[in-house]
Amino acid sequence: MRVAQVSAHTSPLAPLGGRETGGMNVYVLELSRELAALGYEVDMITRLDGDLPRVEQVERNLRIVRIPAGPAAPVEKEAIAASLGEFTDELLRFTQREGRGYDIVHSHYWQSGRPGGVLARRLRVPHAVMFHTLGEVKNRARITEEEPKDRIRAERGIARRADAIVTASPHERQLLEMYYGADPARMRTIPCGVDLNLFQPLERDDCRAQLGLPPNAPVLLWVGRLEKLKGVDILISALAELEEPDVTLLIVGGDDRAAALKGELQRQAEAAGVAANVRFEGPVAHDRLPLYYSAADICVVPSYYESFGLVAVEAMACGTPVVASRVGGLVSTVIEGVTGYLIPWRCPEPFAEKLEVLLHNPELRANFSRAARTSVERFRWRNIALQVAGMYDEAIARRRSRLRPNEGAGFGKEAYEAAVLAGR
Numbered sequence: 001m002r003v004a005q006v007s008a009h010t011s012p013l014a015p016l017g018g019r020e021t022g023g024m025n026v027y028v029l030e031l032s033r034e035l036a037a038l039g040y041e042v043d044m045i046t047r048l049d050g051d052l053p054r055v056e057q058v059e060r061n062l063r064i065v066r067i068p069a070g071p072a073a074p075v076e077k078e079a080i081a082a083s084l085g086e087f088t089d090e091l092l093r094f095t096q097r098e099g100r101g102y103d104i105v106h107s108h109y110w111q112s113g114r115p116g117g118v119l120a121r122r123l124r125v126p127h128a129v130m131f132h133t134l135g136e137v138k139n140r141a142r143i144t145e146e147e148p149k150d151r152i153r154a155e156r157g158i159a160r161r162a163d164a165i166v167t168a169s170p171h172e173r174q175l176l177e178m179y180y181g182a183d184p185a186r187m188r189t190i191p192c193g194v195d196l197n198l199f200q201p202l203e204r205d206d207c208r209a210q211l212g213l214p215p216n217a218p219v220l221l222w223v224g225r226l227e228k229l230k231g232v233d234i235l236i237s238a239l240a241e242l243e244e245p246d247v248t249l250l251i252v253g254g255d256d257r258a259a260a261l262k263g264e265l266q267r268q269a270e271a272a273g274v275a276a277n278v279r280f281e282g283p284v285a286h287d288r289l290p291l292y293y294s295a296a297d298i299c300v301v302p303s304y305y306e307s308f309g310l311v312a313v314e315a316m317a318c319g320t321p322v323v324a325s326r327v328g329g330l331v332s333t334v335i336e337g338v339t340g341y342l343i344p345w346r347c348p349e350p351f352a353e354k355l356e357v358l359l360h361n362p363e364l365r366a367n368f369s370r371a372a373r374t375s376v377e378r379f380r381w382r383n384i385a386l387q388v389a390g391m392y393d394e395a396i397a398r399r400r401s402r403l404r405p406n407e408g409a410g411f412g413k414e415a416y417e418a419a420v421l422a423g424r
Contacts, residue, residue, distance in 0.1 A: 002041045003392070004102040005032050006116040008087055009080040009109060011046040013064060015283060023310035024132045026286065027192050028108055034193075034385030036061035043102070047087060049074050067091050076257075080111050081150065088115040092122060104128060104392050106166075110135070110151055113158035126163035126395035131155060133307050134172075136179045141305035141327070142229055156180050164395040166388065168192050168308035169329035188391045191332070192308045193384035194376060199290050199317035201373065207295035211250075218247040218359050221296035221320070223289065223311045224303075226254030226261055231302035231325065233268060234348050238302075240272035241352035244359060249274075252281045252292055293318035297365060298358055304346055306330050313379055316340070316372035321365055323354050333379075339372040 005012075005028055012029035032042045041061050048054065048066035050073065056064050067090045070083030095101060106128045107116030113129050120127035135147035135155055159165060159182040167173040167189045176182040205215050213219055220239070224230050232251065239249050254262055262280060269275040284292065293299060299315035301324035306312075308329035312322045316333075322340035324330045334340045341354040358365050 001104070001392070002100065002102045003032075003035060003043070004105045004116070004119065005042060005044045006091075006105060006107040006112040006119070007044060007046045007109070008067075008084065008112040008115060009047065009077050011049065011064070011066075012044050013058070015285070023192065023308065024108055026310065027130075027132070030193055030195060030381050031385055031388060032062055033059060034381045035389065038385060038389060040389070045091065047075075047080070047083070048072050065094065067094060077111075078148075084111060084114050088118050091115050091119055095119065095123070101125070104396060106130070106388075106392075107158075108132060110155045110158060113162070114154065117158060117161060120163075124399075126392075126399045127161070128164040128166060128391065128395060129158055129162045130166040130168075131159075131172075131176075131307070132168075133305070134175060134179070137175050137307075137328075138229060138305055145229065162186065163399060164188060164391055166190055166391065169332045171328050171331060172307050188387075188394075190384060190387045190391065191329070191379055192310055192313070193381035194310070194313045194317050194379045196317055196376070196380050198287060199293070199314045201319035201369075202290055202294035204294055207291050210291060211295050213248060213295055214246070218244050219296045220247060220249045220355065221252065221292055221299045221315070222249065222301075223252045223284075223292065223299070223314075224301075226251075226258035228261065229304050231304055231346060232265055234302040234346060234351060235300050236265060236269050236272060236274065236278065237348035238300075238351035238355060239269075239277060240274050241348055242355060242359075244356075247277055247359070249278045250281055250292060250296065251278065252284050252289070254280070255283055289314060290318050293320045296320055298323055298355060300351065300355070301325065301330060302343070302346070302351060303327060303330075309333050312340075313376050317376045317379075319369040319373045321358055321368035321372060323351060323358070333376075335371070335375055339368055339375050 007028050012025050014025055032044050036042045043063050043065045045065045048068045052066055054066050058064055067087055069087035069090055101123045104126050105116045105120040107113045108130050109132050117127050135151040138145045138147050159180045165187045167187055168191055170189055173187050173189050208215055222235055269278045293315045299320045299322050301312050303325050306328040312324055312333050315322050316339050322334050324334050324342055326342040326344045334342055336342050343350045
């Protein structure tokens with residue numbers, strides 16, 4: 001089976017921690033790797049944004065395909081929409097030149113849903129989508145969020161036409177039904193995965209020594225894209241509420257394009273008298289993150305909205321308790337009172353209260369740590385890939401049952417050209 005994983009606005013191979021890179025990049029790459037290991041032929045399709053090969057073999061059965069559209073340089077996510085038409089045309093031309101097509105197209109994020117949907121219709125194969133975040137939900141999660149109306153309209157159209165929709169949590173499934181009118185019969189809830197060989201507990205003192213942290217002082221950790229929706233301002237205010245004078249807060253993530261927000265947060269920390277306690281680490285390579293998780297006493301996820309909450313799962317895989325907002329997929333990943341705490345209010349005082357509880361009770365932290373690692377076994381990538389593969393099989397079977405005999409039976413060059421000429 002040949003699978004197209006479409007990630008138009010960001011490359012799955014891009015370094016993490018930037019404004020446009022995060023959990024979705026990890027998801028597309030790791031899922032594609034597991035599917036390739038299972039024997040699927042997988043192309044990760046993204047926009048060309050540098051002097052890079054158009055087609056590159058990443059691993060056995062796994063390629064990255066870079067489609068020229070717009071400038072061959074990094075572009076703000078919001079500006080990608082202007083080149084989606086060109087991206088779609090070039091994607092169709094690439095598929096035609098190859099002459100092999102795909103058995104299913106899996107699009108990630110709303111901007112990929114447009115070209116992915118066109119490709120699937122031209123090839124007469126199923127189109128699966130995963131939104132990762134939803135514009136309507138982001139706008140409702142934080143009053144100052146202003147996701148464009150074009151995005152929300154596009155999401156509604158994609159949700160209505162897709163053959164299958166992957167949701168990362170039951171909560172995301174409910175939101176798609178509530179705000180987008182998505183058909184529950186076409187939705188499949190499959191959580192994101194985590195590399196449990198990479199993310200595992202490391203010796204704390206060694207990790208702290210490598211990071212230049214004191215061996216015994218409390219350490220809090222935040223990881224992610226540096227944007228207002230992630231609630232870092234709440235965490236800094238909560239830090240100022242703590243009675244621990246020597247606590248260190250590590251903020252991991254945020255590239256040059258997040259400089260303005262970083263400046264705001266630094267000024268907030270200075271005004272609150274905790275600037276000396278906050279370390280902005282900037283982007284960190286994915287394979288170094290276990291070092292940070294294992295060095296920390298607590299990982300804090302104070303987001304206004306998380307469709308899944310990969311950071312919380314990575315932290316728990318490293319045996320680190322989590323204090324997180326009671327939002328989105330975090331409700332399905334963090335077990336209240338067992339692996340961490342879920343805070344129902346986006347304000348600093350309740351975060352500070354639970355942080356104090358854990359910091360002052362090492363035995364409780366140790367219990368949470370042991371339970372955390374066990375709780376994430378269900379997110380092992382092989383398990384997730386098998387569930388996604390099952391969803392692909394179901395979507396293909398449904399599609400073929402609706403086709404007339406021999407219709408869409410071939411995906412070679414002649415069949416592709418015939419479909420294009422027929423306007424399919």
